[in-house]
Amino acid sequence: MAKKSSTYKDAGVDIAAADKLLEGLDRAIASTKQPWQVGGIGGFSGLFKAPSRGMKTPLLCACTDSVGTKVLLAKLLGKHDTVGIDVVAMCVNDMVVCGAKPLAFLDYFATGGIRQSVAHDVIAGVARGCRQAGCALIGGETAEMPDLYAPSEYDLAGFAVGVVDAARVLDGKQVRTGDAVLGLASTGVHSNGFSLIRKAFSKRELKGALGLRLLKPTRIYVRELLELQRNGLMTAAAHITGGGLPGNLPRCLPKGCSVRIDRRAWRIPAVFKHIQRKGSVTDEEMFRVFNMGIGMAVVCRPGKVERIRGILSKMKQRSYVIGEVVKGDGEVTM
């Protein structure tokens, strides 16, 4: 029997499908356009100019992150238009805590087989996240990898590049004991702890209202933090992701400092209590895995608290004074 001639499509890789996908996303991608971009998407790489007006020594800033297993919940619910916002949020929130303005974003979307509608929703979500963060979607990679991923599964990672004046980098050195710690409200669990969530609840429990609440996209704090940064109001900031407040707050502190958190300063949202109850998780572990209602922490001089809270309130961002910087060895006590 004669063997059939193989093509790459037989082997599970459809280059035409990837091209077609990009065509359908033209408008969404174009909507993220920024004045510092040079040329459009489609070359071998994306070009842009770092706007550095008024900066003495512009520094570039880059970071990468993924949505984690939140993508599995998206698949369970068949709702793929929010995880793109999450992946942008995970990167740009990490970036803005050092004082940098996100300029450009690239996504990495890997799947067992490109389903046009799923891929479209995911990447349109990335574009929406980029608009919220004020950065340009300058490129990305759509990788079709049969055998590594199941046909209907995908992973989503991202990469952001930004700029900050060297004189204004938030590197912890400005923090002093006595500084106040403000907590900015999260929109829910954001993009961390989904492995635990999927263990605490059955698939049936996750389908429906609870799943949709958990899928709510991660808050993007870029505009708020850049506004505080422009006004020189922050001494540090920390994006509260995996590791929670105790894992992430120390990353923005100088040596010799700890943080004392007042757990009564804010109300822990019901969704966390629900997870804790169903999963029989200790308080300590909950605070180590989840943001517990605080998606971003801002450190400032005590005298700036009211002005900061006023700015945030105008931008419709709830905030709480959740603690203060004390002498110590990088610990977070509750």
Add this chain to the structure above:
Amino acid sequence: MAKKSSTYKDAGVDIAAADKLLEGLDRAIASTKQPWQVGGIGGFSGLFKAPSRGMKTPLLCACTDSVGTKVLLAKLLGKHDTVGIDVVAMCVNDMVVCGAKPLAFLDYFATGGIRQSVAHDVIAGVARGCRQAGCALIGGETAEMPDLYAPSEYDLAGFAVGVVDAARVLDGKQVRTGDAVLGLASTGVHSNGFSLIRKAFSKRELKGALGLRLLKPTRIYVRELLELQRNGLMTAAAHITGGGLPGNLPRCLPKGCSVRIDRRAWRIPAVFKHIQRKGSVTDEEMFRVFNMGIGMAVVCRPGKVERIRGILSKMKQRSYVIGEVVKGDGEVTM
């Protein structure tokens, strides 16, 4: 019966393992250090200064790519120290074709469960690739995602940031009909076509010498192309990846140009013939999926060919005159 208290580790995510991994890689990461880096790895994001001495308008350049299913071959052979070079190569080769110098790199390593030795080898390979490309490994993400990936499987993607003077961007506009097309030898299949390869051969056939040959890391052409660029010798360049010569050459051409390739100009390496025979793949499809021995194409004025070949030869890079630019509509004829 009382339920056992859940921890994040029970749910399959071991944050301590990720931290331990990074400790063991300190030296490899430090070996990629470049003078433009600011601070070390470990903050929320990586900082660096774009060296722009002598540039009138420095532009930033960013791109992302992955190794594709070459990671599955690495797993089959239990050899994980080369795919890191591949992921750097895929990104920096894409970047250098627009004339940009890679400055910083970030990796995204996602797995079902962190195995210290595998993760160590993969990321040490990334560091080796960064050294070859002369760029700094400034950050990365190690994502542990039980359920999305099998415990022993992983995906590997990367992101590169570079800089180029606006006046020296290779955007195709410098290309004219009559320009010569030089082909730079590849080291083998590089990082494309592995879905087809895994279909053409059995797992047993891939274990051993053939598998090792296929696993050979992708050639990094950064130093060679930057040397040609410094001397103003190229009018364009194209990284030959998925899509092959016909898919990638047109991406570096201006409107109104095609390329005529002389297939007798170089000898197609035996490994491609072996794949073609075993997989019953047509000539056309082979050229659409594989680099067929040419990993990078450089376009130049005919008068520069000898000087370029001299420079490449000194750098131990084999090259061939494989074709010329002709009038046309972005086609590649053989």
